[in-house]
Amino acid sequence: xxxxxxxxxxxxxxxxxxxAGEAILPHFRNALAxxxxxxxxxxxPVTVADRAAESVIRAAxxxxxxxxxxxxxxxxxxxxxxxxxxxxxxxxxxHPSTRHLPLTP
Numbered sequence: 001x002x003x004x005x006x007x008x009x010x011x012x013x014x015x016x017x018x019x020a021g022e023a024i025l026p027h028f029r030n031a032l033a034x035x036x037x038x039x040x041x042x043x044x045p046v047t048v049a050d051r052a053a054e055s056v057i058r059a060a061x062x063x064x065x066x067x068x069x070x071x072x073x074x075x076x077x078x079x080x081x082x083x084x085x086x087x088x089x090x091x092x093x094x095h096p097s098t099r100h101l102p103l104t105p
Contacts, residue, residue: 019060067080
């Protein structure tokens, strides 16, 4: 990947973070229902804010890079033809949410 390509992806990642922030801001410091997804991890909480953030990120990736795959915690996997696959994960407890965009295949 060239430095110019990396800079383009970095700018896009920044835009994704801002868009996800806008999607979850209405839920900040508001009571949220917490659903337990009951998966292999045992207790696995998810809120409407989690789903909103991932939906915004997925839509932006599909619009800008339709060939890229996406692996997300809330909405699963979508295959792509690019060797670059975006992942999204939530770090449990008091740690911040994380969004990952690979810059190398």
